[in-house]
Amino acid sequence: MAIYLARRLLWTFGTLFSICLITFVLMHSVPGGPFEARAGEQGVSAEFVSAQEAYYGLGDPMPEQFLRMLGNLVQGDLGLSFAQQGQHVTDLMLDKIKPSFLLGVMAFAIVVGVGIPAGTFAAVRRNTVWDYVTLGICTALAAVPSFVIAFLLLLTFSVGLDWFDVRLGRGFGDSIGSLRNGILPAVALGAPSLALLYRITRSAMIEVLEQDYIRTARAKGLAPRELYLRHALPNASLPIVTLLGPIFAGLVTGSIIIESIFGLPGIGAAFVTSVGQRDYGMIMGTTLFYATVIIFANLVVDLMYPVIDPRVRAA
Amino acid sequence: MRLFSVRPFLLVALLAAILGVGCSGDAPTEEQVLNTNLTAEPQSLDPQRATDAVSLSVLEAIYSGLLRLSPDLELEADVASEVPTVENGGISEDGLTYTFHLRDDLKWSDGTPLVAQAFVDGARHLFEPGSGNRYVDFYRVIAATGSDGDANLAVEEALAAGVEGDPLAALERAVVDGLQVEAPDDQTVVYRLNRPSPVFLLLTTMWPLYPIRQDVLEASGDQWTEAGTLVSNGPFTLAQWDHSEFIQLARNEHWHSDDVSLATINMDMIEDPAVAFLAYQNDELDLVSLGPAELAQVRGDEGLREEFLSYARLSTNGVYLNTSNEYLMDVRVRQALAGGLDREEFAEAVTGGAVLAGYGWVPPGMPGHDADAGAQYRDAIEASQALLEDAGHGDGSGVTLRLLTPDQGNTVATAEWLKQQWETNLGVTIEIDVRETATYVAERNAGSFDIVIGGWGTDYPDPQNWFTQFRSGAGLNSTGFSDPEYDALVDEADLRFDLSDRLGLYADAQEILLEQAPVIPMYYGRRNVLVKPWVQGLVGSSLEHQVPGDMFFEQVEIDGRP
Numbered sequence: 001m002a003i004y005l006a007r008r009l010l011w012t013f014g015t016l017f018s019i020c021l022i023t024f025v026l027m028h029s030v031p032g033g034p035f036e037a038r039a040g041e042q043g044v045s046a047e048f049v050s051a052q053e054a055y056y057g058l059g060d061p062m063p064e065q066f067l068r069m070l071g072n073l074v075q076g077d078l079g080l081s082f083a084q085q086g087q088h089v090t091d092l093m094l095d096k097i098k099p100s101f102l103l104g105v106m107a108f109a110i111v112v113g114v115g116i117p118a119g120t121f122a123a124v125r126r127n128t129v130w131d132y133v134t135l136g137i138c139t140a141l142a143a144v145p146s147f148v149i150a151f152l153l154l155l156t157f158s159v160g161l162d163w164f165d166v167r168l169g170r171g172f173g174d175s176i177g178s179l180r181n182g183i184l185p186a187v188a189l190g191a192p193s194l195a196l197l198y199r200i201t202r203s204a205m206i207e208v209l210e211q212d213y214i215r216t217a218r219a220k221g222l223a224p225r226e227l228y229l230r231h232a233l234p235n236a237s238l239p240i241v242t243l244l245g246p247i248f249a250g251l252v253t254g255s256i257i258i259e260s261i262f263g264l265p266g267i268g269a270a271f272v273t274s275v276g277q278r279d280y281g282m283i284m285g286t287t288l289f290y291a292t293v294i295i296f297a298n299l300v301v302d303l304m305y306p307v308i309d310p311r312v313r314a315a
Numbered sequence: 316m317r318l319f320s321v322r323p324f325l326l327v328a329l330l331a332a333i334l335g336v337g338c339s340g341d342a343p344t345e346e347q348v349l350n351t352n353l354t355a356e357p358q359s360l361d362p363q364r365a366t367d368a369v370s371l372s373v374l375e376a377i378y379s380g381l382l383r384l385s386p387d388l389e390l391e392a393d394v395a396s397e398v399p400t401v402e403n404g405g406i407s408e409d410g411l412t413y414t415f416h417l418r419d420d421l422k423w424s425d426g427t428p429l430v431a432q433a434f435v436d437g438a439r440h441l442f443e444p445g446s447g448n449r450y451v452d453f454y455r456v457i458a459a460t461g462s463d464g465d466a467n468l469a470v471e472e473a474l475a476a477g478v479e480g481d482p483l484a485a486l487e488r489a490v491v492d493g494l495q496v497e498a499p500d501d502q503t504v505v506y507r508l509n510r511p512s513p514v515f516l517l518l519t520t521m522w523p524l525y526p527i528r529q530d531v532l533e534a535s536g537d538q539w540t541e542a543g544t545l546v547s548n549g550p551f552t553l554a555q556w557d558h559s560e561f562i563q564l565a566r567n568e569h570w571h572s573d574d575v576s577l578a579t580i581n582m583d584m585i586e587d588p589a590v591a592f593l594a595y596q597n598d599e600l601d602l603v604s605l606g607p608a609e610l611a612q613v614r615g616d617e618g619l620r621e622e623f624l625s626y627a628r629l630s631t632n633g634v635y636l637n638t639s640n641e642y643l644m645d646v647r648v649r650q651a652l653a654g655g656l657d658r659e660e661f662a663e664a665v666t667g668g669a670v671l672a673g674y675g676w677v678p679p680g681m682p683g684h685d686a687d688a689g690a691q692y693r694d695a696i697e698a699s700q701a702l703l704e705d706a707g708h709g710d711g712s713g714v715t716l717r718l719l720t721p722d723q724g725n726t727v728a729t730a731e732w733l734k735q736q737w738e739t740n741l742g743v744t745i746e747i748d749v750r751e752t753a754t755y756v757a758e759r760n761a762g763s764f765d766i767v768i769g770g771w772g773t774d775y776p777d778p779q780n781w782f783t784q785f786r787s788g789a790g791l792n793s794t795g796f797s798d799p800e801y802d803a804l805v806d807e808a809d810l811r812f813d814l815s816d817r818l819g820l821y822a823d824a825q826e827i828l829l830e831q832a833p834v835i836p837m838y839y840g841r842r843n844v845l846v847k848p849w850v851q852g853l854v855g856s857s858l859e860h861q862v863p864g865d866m867f868f869e870q871v872e873i874d875g876r877p
Contacts, residue, residue, distance in 0.1 A: 032753030035447065038358075038366065039756045041632070041721060041770045044449060045790025046760040047474045054479035055445035084558075085359040085447070086537040095558055154590070159597055166594040167583050170561045263585050265356075265559030278753050 104252030119201025169263030711742030
């Protein structure tokens with residue numbers, strides 16, 4: 001086990017280094033820099049741009065800039081932000097990761113708490129009215145764009161029923177009570193993943209329920225709950241758990257659309273805006289963060305396999 | 316027999332009623348809170364570093380400069396006791412020395428006295444190397460005595476020559492060291508200039524010359540603008556700043572005037588105008604700016620129409636033409652393009668009436684605006700077709716032009732409309748290139764375009780800000796336009812002090828500009844906002860930044876919130 005983990009860790013560093021290199025090359029190949037990004041339709045003189053870039057070392061040769069960045073990175077320093085002047089990228093990211101993480105966990109709870117039971121239920125009651133209704137709802141959730149779902153939720157629950165404010169982002173995460181503001185965004189964020197998890201759970205369960213050992217257990221007179229929860233679901237969980245890794249990573253890293261509509265100061269927006277702003281430190285930070293979350297989530301999933309199915313060895 | 320007399324009882328009751336009614340009118344009894352939308356996180360609340368409209372909205376409310384501009388764009392004294400003029404000795408005869416006397420008993424928001432040195436500190440902070448602030452160039456008229464002559468002039472020459480890196484930083488350092496801004500005593504600030512400037516008083520109303528607390532800056536470094544540490548001198552203070560979430564301003568009890576009614580201003584950061592509109596309708600916001608889609612909804616709603624306000628934005632948008640392009644180097648082709656557009660249709664159909672069709676370069680509300688400027692391009696489609704034929708491109712045959720556009724707001728729709736107009740009216744072929752902002756600016760600076768969408772919003776309300784960008788070789792001149800007569804007029808206007816003299820010169824310059832058409836104005840911007848009826852005293856200014864009324868929040872009072 002220790003050797004396995006050590007090997008995984010080595011691979012992780014290798015992966016992250018490659019991602020770092022590729023990201024660096026790509027972001028500096030794109031035309032325009034942070035000073036042009038700030039200029040907008042009014043434009044800015046080329047002399048001003050090159051003078052500023054030279055001052056911040058952006059005119060230095062690429063290998064030199066890369067090594068400088070790498071050197072700072074291993075010390076945990078992602079540099080200063082070009083978009084939010086005077087702020088350190090690491091501080092900005094930590095501020096943004098907290099609400100996204102909280103929201104991601106809430107969304108994950110909804111996705112798992114609704115998706116798996118609904119999928120199981122649909123598998124057990126397959127080809128009945130319940131199955132078709134749930135299938136219809138989940139297809140709609142998957143097909144309708146997230147901003148449409150978000151607006152519908154706002155119109156119904158905030159403007160119509162007045163259960164929530166429209167501005168949900170203010171103070172989110174500061175207290176337990178403020179988590180209430182995360183309900184609508186969590187539903188909007190988790191909707192596509194919910195649909196996916198439901199479909200996978202349903203098909204995996206159907207496949208397992210057709211196995212001989214299930215038929216035997218039923219013939220032996222096993223109660224339905226024992227049958228489904230202790231025999232069928234664990235055997236169906238391999239594909240489900242495989243999916244939970246990337247789903248968790250995706251939810252926890254946020255979505256620019258959800259964050260923009262609900263006013264949540266999360267990291268999802270930072271992924272997109274940092275590219276437009278050419279905020280190099282932030283681009284590197286967000287990319288590495290996402291990569292790390294995915295690598296970690298997949299590692300956890302891989303470690304779960306032998307727990308779920310003892311026939312699988314962890315090597 | 317009566318056990319007690321009713322009469323005294325009634326008398327007391329009557330008295331109580333009268334007194335009760337009398338007392339309730341003295342002070343506003345409701346909570347004086349204004350809920351606004353800042354739309355985005357400010358880039359910086361350092362007055363000498365901020366360049367984006369969002370940051371400037373906050374800075375206007377928390378700082379006060381030496382002078383300010385009234386809603387009619389007249390100079391008024393703010394922290395200074397009066398506006399300096401030649402008559403009162405505030406401006407020297409040669410126009411090179413400006414002396415400001417401060418009011419008595421000025422204080423910072425933490426109660427410490429505000430002294431003239433704070434303005435010197437602000438000016439030095441402005442010129443530090445690597446500030447990335449495009450406004451610095453306006454202030455290079457301030458003298459900076461160096462061993463080789465004026466350091467600010469040296470920096471201007473170096474920038475024009477393309478000097479960068481360490482040599483440039485050394486020159487910029489020399490500016491800070493030799494800067495001619497002084498505080499001979501605690502109540503007096505003196506600025507010396509290296510050349511006469513007819514706009515210097517306007518420049519003192521702007522944030523780059525705000526005073527700063529040097530001690531706070533030195534003690535807290537990069538964190539000096541956070542809510543717990545920032546000390547300012549305006550009608551409000553920065554009470555709370557939750558990054559990317561929320562800003563709260565509180566009334567500054569130490570401000571030099573004391574009739575501020577508002578106790579708190581809440582500033583949310585809702586980026587999506589549709590969501591902000593929902594929040595406004597839900598009474599969570601008291602003010603909101605309208606995008607074209609929201610404007611259409613307001614048009615159709617009688618209740619919302621009562622709350623609607625529209626005023627000038629002092630901006631002009633249009634296209635710039637690359638005069639080195641083989642077709643565009645002929646002025647007749649450029650004039651044909653300028654005349655081959657139905658701007659009224661654009662304002663109505665594409666923007667839903669959110670903007671005003673424009674033919675001149677200087678917009679309404681700006682001194683120097685001429686409603687008849689560019690009239691030759693009104694209803695000129697046939698004339699344009701004739702011009703094109705004259706130039707040897709009858710029916711636009713063979714003329715293909717690349718139109719570069721960013722992807723912000725409605726620029727793509729504008730580009731599509733231009734393509735349709737020019738292809739239909741003139742027969743030319745237009746290819747559209749959409750680029751995201753930073754790439755668009757880079758390509759524009761590199762000159763890789765034939766036609767490019769752009770515009771200008773005024774930095775200060777003087778035509779100088781509108782005409783210097785078209786001088787031969789100006790940094791912002793991406794068109795390659797160069798006309799010696801135009802240059803002479805613009806240079807001459809910088810040397811005169813009489814406004815009507817200068818306006819006359821700029822009027823001639825505008826005529827040349829519109830006739831030569833390196834830029835084709837299309838529309839003037841407007842601010843379209845909704846304001847709740849319980850917001851009293853809101854003053855919209857054509858110069859304001861991101862939030863409606865942000866220049867005069869100290870005049871707002873809340874009355875009648877349900």
